[in-house]
Amino acid sequence: MALPASLEGRLRVPVVAAPMFLVSGPELVIGACRAGVLGTFPALNQRTTAGFADWLTQIEDAVGDRPYGVNLIVHRTNTRLTADLEVIVRHRVPVVITSLGAASEVVAAVHSYGGVVFHDVTTQHHARKAAEAGVDGLILVTAGAGGHAGSLSPFALMAEVRPWFEGTILLGGALSSGADVLAARAMGADLAYLGTRFVATRESMASDAYREQIVAAGAGDVVYTPSVSTIPANFLRRSLELAGIDPDAAPGPVDLAHVTQPSEGDAKAWRDIWSAGQGVAGITDVPPVAELVDRLEAEYAAARDRLCP
Ligand SMILES: Cc1cc2nc3c(=O)[nH]c(=O)nc-3n(C[C@H](O)[C@H](O)[C@H](O)COP(=O)(O)O)c2cc1C
Secondary structure, rough: OOOOOOOOOOOOOEEEEEEOOOOOOHHHHHHHHHHHHHHEHHHHOOOOHHHHHHHHHHHHHOOOOOEEEEEEOOOOOOOHHHHHHHHHHHHHOEEEEEEEOOOOHHHHHHOOOEEEEEEEEEEEHHHHHHHHHOOOOEEEEOOOOOOOOOOHHHHHHHHOOOOOOOOOOEOOOOOOOOOOOOOOHHOOEEEEEOOOOHHHHOOOOHHHHHHHHHOOOOHHEEEEOOOOOOOOOOEEHHHHOOOOOOOOOOOOOOOHHHHHHHEEEEEEHHOOEEEHHHHHHHHHOOOOOOHHHHHHHHHHHHHHHHHHO
């Protein structure tokens, strides 16, 4: 088990506020980093590379030398990839979270200034490919996660990857409390990767109605469907119904462009149809991010004391 040197001793509780399309912006990243966890956001949350660079400047000015991260979609159809990567190198972004492709050129570019790359995977096959590309960490995105979740149990994917991967392991999928974070650590993760829990904070860019639906929802209100972006993702059933989408419709052909180069239509879909993981079951309020991190730290310590008095 290993944390990169740049994160060692830098987080109050081993938590990443995961990057979320249209949900994570500077306010959430700054709030998370100042509170002592790793705040992150997708580069594509800004419509242009120049806007992305402006957000980085805003975040750096506010967080000082605290680590933060950016999510980069690595795929030939992402026409911003080269320009966004140049901005990442120029700003020396401490942590780069890659999705879809794990490319050794991207890893080399980030390593050139001392940054680290974590790559998200849902299968052992993709974990092996990412390790070959030289990534520093693997994010195991498992069943019940918000966004484009995997379908494997966290126990199963961890059992396959932990024995051979010597880098950092992050675990994502329906984790909402400090006790969940400790459970992830007990299973072999170095860091817990929480998305949906951070949607329901005051600083997220989610609408009030979206946050309220997360608070009201139970795990059974979350539907895993390819209906919105052609690859399966978890959404709140009520928001699918309101948009007139049948979650049980037969899947059409996969078109990754919905993810790598989201059009106005895709953005509208994700604005109106709300993604959330099964972790909604443990979310009952919309606190400021600092209060949430205080709580995660207290719950983490209490769970540890309960198990190891
Ligand atoms: C609304 C929403 C949008 C997301 N957008 C992205 C994204 O743009 N890039 C990405 O790598 N992951 C994205 N994810 C996935 C998260 O980064 C993370 O893997 C997931 O939220 C973890 O599971 P949890 O929500 O159950 O905590 C998104 C998740 C949600 C809920």
